[in-house]
Amino acid sequence: MDTSSLPSNYNVNRRTSVSAESLAPSSADDTNWRAPSYPKTAEQQSRLRAAVSHNFLFSHLDDDSSAQVLAALQERKVPAKDVRVIVQGDAGDYFYVVERGSFDIYVSSSGHVEPGPEGMGNKVASSGPGTSFGELALMYNAPRAATVVSTEPSILWQLDRVTFRRILMDSAFQRRRMYESFLEEVPLLSSLTAYERSKIADALETTKYPDNTPIIKEGDVGDRFYLLESGEAKAIKRGVNGAVKLYKKGDYFGELALLDDKPRAASVVSKGEGCKVAWLGKDGFQRLLGSVEGVLRRDDPRQTSR
Template structure:
């Protein structure tokens, strides 16, 4: 078991370079969508670049519109958004809601899908057909790029209200998938709010963090970083010096300890809501066990340096509660 954790939310990879015209062309959406794609009319339209304030749902789980798709269609949509900067940070649940919410739009050849200068609310993925992109300067329109199956455009419309920078014309009959800004942002806001409440509940169960004040727990919940492991991946290894602690969001982890003869035996299993490695926030001692993912394991993690940067040394926080402080020290001494 030598594989290492793979962080799914790394957004440091460079975005494919585009010319100035092509960069403009990616942010283009129409103003004349059919009723099936209409957004709430209570939202006023604005010409300046701006983003609506969307309140997360207070219920445990919000229901979203689902437009049926075949598995092949879902895979093609997923492939189209996989390397897009706006979608890279989505977890599986969020990505599933986004794909569900995309509605089919059929267009005929020569249809002006998007007009330069119009406001728009939609992002598009091309399922079939071809589309040319034109940018008008003075009285001249110049073709700057074309889109075919798998191509997409207008992603910034999911974040902002702004006049579009180009015109898109269908050069054949085609089919697109369209996603509106309100639905997209609602999915992100609702999911983020629910996860924050869940993380705060998890954190309240960790003895080392029991002395945190409410606002401090908010800070830590917002700073937790998602990370996932495949089946049999090693999360941490006995004897290694650790810097992070983990909360399990989904899946199961198995704990192994090594006997004097070198054999490993299972000593514990943890699942959703459980935590491990928390003593790394206190000291730099070697890990007391090897932890391995059993099936797919989704966690959130925070390192000692990040914790200290946010709230100061953990030891100082522990001292707020004398009884808990001494209990933690006794637990830590058992693992030395």
């Protein structure tokens, strides 16, 4: 098993007991399996659609899978703050999408919650509307890696482990696998945790450009942030001879227009053998790269190439 996406204190060897059936998302008797379908009012449907619309794990599903997953999601109201929706060390049963409210996520280095007020360990993250949690135990058949606690009355949508594994997991796994090792080598992201990088992996899209093809055009409105996955590219500016910046694997561009809502400050063009880029839309950029905004502003290329 590839464990590179796991938190460092994640004990992969401590398995929980789960039935063989639930471990085999693509088993031979696939034809007999049907996702559960929970009836919903029109009002619930529209809230659910809005809640999943910004969640990247759902964005790559075909229409049929998407309909099955939406039908299988069940509303769960969390009536108060301090409700432990997930307890570190427990077996995984559901994956959760947050519709409303917020949750804090704690990790105890012992792998499970200890008695006493500090027993949940350190707070490592928070989760708000449109985000999701609880996928790790289901993906890796391992105990819950963290404790997730409500900080106010909230609304969740929960998906059972079998439906998660059969419909959502393949695409989630593939994207995380595909990008994990690349993202580890991107200097900009080195201050993030492995878990934060795996969330970025969920959100990335890939595009290939042949040699000498514009990726960004100076003056355009910016809606994507790019990481150079392979090949080369250069930045050029009207009225300036030669490239103002060269990009190689692991470099990024397209951040300035997104940071300040200004038009693209330069064009970026593929060069050499062309290139492959991984990109995040503006929404993903703002949600997932908020903590590196300081680095992006500090390293503003206009300070050296103007």
